Amino acid sequence: MDQKALDLYNEYIHGDLPRRSFLRRLVGIAGGTAAASALLPLLEPNYAWGQQVPEDDPRLEAGYLEYEGAGGPVRGYSARPAGHEGPLPGILVIHENRGLNAHIEDIARRAALAGYLALAPDGLTYAGGAPQDQEAARDLFRQSDRGRITADVVAGVPYLAGRQDCTGMIGTVGFCYGGGVSLLCAARESATAASVCFYGSPLGAEDVARVSAPLMMHYAGNDERINQSIPSFRTLLDQHGIAYSLHMYPGTGHGFHNDSSAARYAPEAAALAWQRTMSFFGNYLA
Numbered sequence: 702m703d704q705k706a707l708d709l710y711n712e713y714i715h716g717d718l719p720r721r722s723f724l725r726r727l728v729g730i731a732g733g734t735a736a737a738s739a740l741l742p743l744l745e746p747n748y749a750w751g752q753q754v755p756e757d758d759p760r761l762e763a764g765y766l767e768y769e770g771a772g773g774p775v776r777g778y779s780a781r782p783a784g785h786e787g788p789l790p791g792i793l794v795i796h797e798n799r800g801l802n803a804h805i806e807d808i809a810r811r812a813a814l815a816g817y818l819a820l821a822p823d824g825l826t827y828a829g830g831a832p833q834d835q836e837a838a839r840d841l842f843r844q845s846d847r848g849r850i851t852a853d854v855v856a857g858v859p860y861l862a863g864r865q866d867c868t869g870m871i872g873t874v875g876f877c878y879g880g881g882v883s884l885l886c887a888a889r890e891s892a893t894a895a896s897v898c899f900y901g902s903p904l905g906a907e908d909v910a911r912v913s914a915p916l917m918m919h920y921a922g923n924d925e926r927i928n929q930s931i932p933s934f935r936t937l938l939d940q941h942g943i944a945y946s947l948h949m950y951p952g953t954g955h956g957f958h959n960d961s962s963a964a965r966y967a968p969e970a971a972a973l974a975w976q977r978t979m980s981f982f983g984n985y986l987a
Contacts, residue, residue, distance in 0.1 A: 707965065709730060764779065765777065775826045775856065779820050780809045780819045782814070790867070791868075792809075795821075797876050799838035800831025801822065854882055875897075875901060876900070884918075897919070903934035917947075921954050923953065948974065958970075
């Protein structure tokens with residue numbers, strides 16, 4: 702697919718570009734309405750494509766719950782291995798800039814199948830919950846209190862750590878917006894034992910100085926918006942002696958792990974990044 706189409710979609714989903722303007726520009730890139738209509742389903746999420754673990758998988762116990770956030774209840778999706786006796790390490794799965802959706806819930810189930818108690822919060826709970834329509838979710842996220850969203854999500858770490866069915870060892874993993882918040886958990890929640898970031902924003906100097914857990918970061922080779930900040934971020938991490946690993950996936954774009962978007966998904970890179978993530982958690986959360 703033309704990189705211009707991918708860049709346009711990223712501009713649309715991460716900014717405030719109206720859908721009508723997005724579609725008009727996509728027609729120009731594709732060379733006509735028919736071609737743009739063929740590209741659109743490949744760009745936008747189709748959650749059926751990205752379902753690796755069925756919602757009713759008998760190997761899991763999964764469902765919705767509420768926990769106490771920064772200023773009220775937060776709705777979340779939880780999954781754990783069915784029939785497991787004894788406590789499990791926890792993984793907080795943090796959504797992109799559109800709140801909790803079926804793709805993030807599927808990732809929580811993948812983590813649960815790997816032997817973890819997984820929780821995927823909806824940071825938009827206080828604003829009424831994440832809409833299914835991605836543009837509406839994007840707009841609601843942008844209009845809502847970002848600090849409140851982040852605080853409610855980060856509160857999932859002590860919630861998990863305090864559960865009787867959890868060992869208290871917590872890992873965090875997030876994507877895009879959630880990637881940055883995952884890093885933030887390593888700086889602001891002492892129960893965080895390891896944090897993984899997929900193409901998320903870096904921490905500021907003050908938070909880097911507070912990081913108390915090892916970090917793993919996955920970045921797309923063709924993601925200038927995010928990657929331009931990597932050199933200065935690495936300098937800060939090195940200055941403070943933070944243990945981290947950073948992986949760059951050449952030829953991939955922002956969102957390469959999101960298998961609900963056929964155009965952005967890079968299967969080999971996504972599989973490798975997830976394998977590395979699970980090995981990282983297996984090392985630090987055991």
